[in-house]
Amino acid sequence: xxxxxxxxxxxxxxxxxxxxxxxxxxxxxxxxxxxxxxxxxxxxxxxxxxxxxxxxxxxxxxxxxxxxxxxxxxxxxxxxxxxxxxxxxxxxxxxxxxxxxxxxxxxxxxxxxxxxxxxxxxxxxxxxxxxxxxxxxxxxxxxxxxxxxxxxxxxxxxxxxxxxxxxxxxxxxxxxxxxxxxxxxxxxxxxxxxxxxxxxxxxxxxxxxxxxxxxxxxxxxxxxxxxxxxxxxxxxxxxxxxxxxxxxxxxxxxxxxxxxxxxxxxxxxxxxxxxxxxxxxxxxxxxxxxxxxxxxxxxxxxxxxxxxxxxxxxxxxxxxxxxxxxxxxxxxxxxxxxxxxxxxxxxxxxxxxxxxxxxxxxxxxxxxxxxxxxxxxxxxxxxxxxxxxxxxxxxxxxxxxxx
Amino acid sequence: xxxxxxxxxxxxxxxxxxxxxxxxxxxxxxxxxxxxxxxxxxxxxxxxxxxxxxxxxxxxxxxxxxxxxxxxxxxxxxxxxxxxxxxxxxxxxxxxxxxxxxxxxxxxxxxxxxxxxxxxxxxxxxxxxxxxxxxxxxxxxxxxxxxxxxxxxxxxxxxxxxxxxxxxxxxxxxxxxxxxxxxxxxxxxxxxxxxxxxxxxxxxxxxxxxxxxxxxxxxxxxxxxxxxxxxxxxxxxxxxxxxxxxxxxxxxxxxxxxxxxxxxxxxxxxxxxxxxxxxxxxxxxxxxxxxxxxxxxxxxxxxxxxxxxxxxxxxxxxxxxxxxxxxxxxxxxxxxxxxxxxxxxxxxxxxxxxxxxxxxxxxxxxxxxxxxxxxxxxxxxxxxxxxxxxxxxxxxxxxxxxx
Numbered sequence: 001x002x003x004x005x006x007x008x009x010x011x012x013x014x015x016x017x018x019x020x021x022x023x024x025x026x027x028x029x030x031x032x033x034x035x036x037x038x039x040x041x042x043x044x045x046x047x048x049x050x051x052x053x054x055x056x057x058x059x060x061x062x063x064x065x066x067x068x069x070x071x072x073x074x075x076x077x078x079x080x081x082x083x084x085x086x087x088x089x090x091x092x093x094x095x096x097x098x099x100x101x102x103x104x105x106x107x108x109x110x111x112x113x114x115x116x117x118x119x120x121x122x123x124x125x126x127x128x129x130x131x132x133x134x135x136x137x138x139x140x141x142x143x144x145x146x147x148x149x150x151x152x153x154x155x156x157x158x159x160x161x162x163x164x165x166x167x168x169x170x171x172x173x174x175x176x177x178x179x180x181x182x183x184x185x186x187x188x189x190x191x192x193x194x195x196x197x198x199x200x201x202x203x204x205x206x207x208x209x210x211x212x213x214x215x216x217x218x219x220x221x222x223x224x225x226x227x228x229x230x231x232x233x234x235x236x237x238x239x240x241x242x243x244x245x246x247x248x249x250x251x252x253x254x255x256x257x258x259x260x261x262x263x264x265x266x267x268x269x270x271x272x273x274x275x276x277x278x279x280x281x282x283x284x285x286x287x288x289x290x291x292x293x294x295x296x297x298x299x300x301x302x303x304x305x306x307x308x309x310x311x312x313x314x315x316x317x318x319x320x321x322x323x324x325x326x327x328x329x330x331x332x333x334x335x336x337x338x339x340x341x342x343x344x345x346x347x348x349x350x351x352x353x354x355x356x357x358x359x360x361x362x363x364x365x366x367x368x369x370x371x372x373x374x375x376x377x378x379x380x381x382x383x384x385x386x387x388x389x390x391x392x393x394x395x396x397x398x399x400x401x402x403x
Numbered sequence: 404x405x406x407x408x409x410x411x412x413x414x415x416x417x418x419x420x421x422x423x424x425x426x427x428x429x430x431x432x433x434x435x436x437x438x439x440x441x442x443x444x445x446x447x448x449x450x451x452x453x454x455x456x457x458x459x460x461x462x463x464x465x466x467x468x469x470x471x472x473x474x475x476x477x478x479x480x481x482x483x484x485x486x487x488x489x490x491x492x493x494x495x496x497x498x499x500x501x502x503x504x505x506x507x508x509x510x511x512x513x514x515x516x517x518x519x520x521x522x523x524x525x526x527x528x529x530x531x532x533x534x535x536x537x538x539x540x541x542x543x544x545x546x547x548x549x550x551x552x553x554x555x556x557x558x559x560x561x562x563x564x565x566x567x568x569x570x571x572x573x574x575x576x577x578x579x580x581x582x583x584x585x586x587x588x589x590x591x592x593x594x595x596x597x598x599x600x601x602x603x604x605x606x607x608x609x610x611x612x613x614x615x616x617x618x619x620x621x622x623x624x625x626x627x628x629x630x631x632x633x634x635x636x637x638x639x640x641x642x643x644x645x646x647x648x649x650x651x652x653x654x655x656x657x658x659x660x661x662x663x664x665x666x667x668x669x670x671x672x673x674x675x676x677x678x679x680x681x682x683x684x685x686x687x688x689x690x691x692x693x694x695x696x697x698x699x700x701x702x703x704x705x706x707x708x709x710x711x712x713x714x715x716x717x718x719x720x721x722x723x724x725x726x727x728x729x730x731x732x733x734x735x736x737x738x739x740x741x742x743x744x745x746x747x748x749x750x751x752x753x754x755x756x757x758x759x760x761x762x763x764x765x766x767x768x769x770x771x772x773x774x775x776x777x778x779x780x781x782x783x784x785x786x787x788x789x790x791x792x793x794x795x796x797x798x799x800x801x802x803x804x805x806x
Contacts, residue, residue, distance in 0.1 A: 013668060015670065043466045063652070105676050169408065274655065280684060
């Protein structure tokens, strides 16, 4: 195949920069802060086995084609999850997706024509940046500070919009325990963002896979929940969430809520994408959520991630001191840091791999103007012991390149 | 949202014409020849339960994120399936997909720019037509006769190609037990098609979900298998298959083989589509295929479909006689017929629903110039008794509109 055979965005497309690190992660003895994978020791195997037994009592529901928008039992269970998170909704408002990634993909399909502008918080989740690029959308970054997305900066961006660009169609953000920054938007910022969205008729894409993993600080309502108090805002929010981080990614169960006209088109898109999700996994997820296991088990995950995050933050402070500055996350799976001036994260990574430790250099998370000093460290997968050892190895790697 | 908010192909998109019939199918007492769903009574529940027990002995493989291209154990098992079908291949040649539909979707993504021409056999599977339309491809139909795709007609089409159209990028066909026609391409036709593809450097998209369901006649090698004997052909074939029709659609396990440059880009696309498939389902599918249950159970499905196809064909001949002409399929799930002149299938359907029987009018299967007399009848889902009764009801419905 000649390269011109392919669709424009795929002619010279490269894969995920994080997935490209996977082969190194499986080296014997490697300690990885790189992946965004949940700790397998925290999977609720017993609870899931019981849920499976319950689901399997009706094999036909597991094995037959199912509805495009998801099994009714799972839509009901997920609507209950959303209500427990302060969102008024019915079963019919939920579309089950293959992780929240599929929700984003469906949305971009139905929404983005080549050249359409999507605002994205920066730094941002690389698969979001890549999905927008492959949809031939144009990414315009929005700055983030310690309180999350900088709404004042956004307001100014929108007020002085460059006339050579088309109006932005949407803004993508992970407002709670963002990937990669680990940061969370304050409530005041959230309200300001909703008001700004109403003023500019800007669609907000709220990606919310981590909010269930809060281990410190005060809970913040989702943009979707808060939108109920801001007139006109509820119709401007697409909300994605997922069981991947709070139950198990291997089930590929996520969900979305969106204005009806968007939802209807996403459902039409889904009919040509994969017809429907796996009924078997959906039935297990529904059975799991219907029981009391979920509420009982989630605190175990949270307690473990709290301890791991503390271990990572303390270890980094002790081993690296002034060489790395970072903010302590209040939940989620990620810690974001910046090396001191003159230390390039990509250079450190090379040395770190030789020292048996890995992380993701910040560059992967920028659409443009990458910060070469930035790093993302995940504390979710390694054990406490590995975290302690890993921070020491990281310090050795930094020393080796700073020499 | 204003309609102009949406991407061009989704502004006025309508959903699947077959899925639109689903609400009627669940009416009490309805006998449906409409859906393409396997008979749930034929699901190998015991075999799948054992496979699940085996897969669950390694819960982490079930529950963690997995490789984009599929679990290694499943790729190995599916490569063995392909080798048993006469295709020389390795594990690495297989990409696991969410049904064969996802394979098609990934391929269209990486291949189709707006306006690109895709040749499609006519009549064709509606989700293929819709997927190409939503990718903004241009569908040019290729005729089909009793021996399947009419390769002579195609040869002429290609020789006298309309200069106002861009060169066709690919041809889509279901060469064995096609949906909807039920027809199978002869071996001579297959060889001629491969030679034609080589001559015109035309990519062949072979969708092959049904070939495992042969209950009469002589087995035909897939285009992919035959391509090994036609110099230059193997690099021009994308092959999709699926466990949906021979095991269970609710697992959403399909797979594809394609030239390396296509495969690589499909894998990149997949990273933004859903990251990876459900490991749990993949592990169960691998465990199932590794055992001897598959070979033992498949003949049960085939025997049942043979009996059902006979019952449908005989019932139609007895009840409708000259009012419906059709060819007897040698496998698969579908029978394609044409009402006698003056009988419109869509009109019959309305009456049929009132009489408690359903089918899909042929119109859904045409990109253009639909044959209003055509019907697709699936014999897979209803019981033998329902098939007998259903053909009588259908005859009553035809009488009621012919009056």
